[in-house]
Amino acid sequence: MDQRVSLITLVVDDIAASRAFYIDGLGWTAELEAPGEVLMIRVGERLLLSLWDRAHAQREIGMVASGGTPPITLAHNLRTEREVDDGLALARTAGAVTVSDAVHREWGGYSGYFADPDGFRWEIAVNPSPLGESLLP
Structure with a gap:
């Protein structure tokens, strides 16, 4: 396997709030947007930051911890x-x-x-x- 990362996904509680912060607030540009589900932002030549709604994420990857400081x-x-x-x-x-x-x-x-x-x-x-x-x- 190549030594690289292609996608970093953060599970979020409110896609609209994440959009307001990253797109409207920081001025970043959305690469792909599915309202209420996922927002992807290109953060490197071959790297995307994916902000994924908690309910949608959990259907695919299982329970996701919440609260406290994420360990990343x-x-x-x-x-x-x-x-x-x-x-x-x-x-x-x-x-x-x-x-x-x-x-x-x-x-x-x-x-x-x-x-x-x-x-x-x-x-x-x-x-x-x-x-x-x-x-x-």
């Missing part, structure tokens, strides 16, 4: 600290809950976290290492 984080890497601060501000304006303001991290980067309408944690970061640089467009 997603990251959006940028080139400058100013871009990190601006990204966190945009997320707050779109309705995100601030989890952590951006700070200089002991691993050498600068990052902060927000939670989307379903509590999924997003890190907005500058990672000044060669690996971090390799993630930028």
Whole structure:
């Protein structure tokens, strides 16, 4: 099997709220939309973020835990600290809950976290290492 990821699916409680946050608030573009069921957003050349309504998801994959902090984080890497601060501000304006303001991290980067309408944690970061640089467009 190839070493790659094609689709990241987040099970959400309210597709309309997710759409309002990601599309209307953050300004992302929908790749595919089935109202009330699923919203897919291209987040990389060959990578989609799928926001899947809980009831529809559970019919296919079984019960999905809810409540608390999901045991996953997603990251959006940028080139400058100013871009990190601006990204966190945009997320707050779109309705995100601030989890952590951006700070200089002991691993050498600068990052902060927000939670989307379903509590999924997003890190907005500058990672000044060669690996971090390799993630930028």
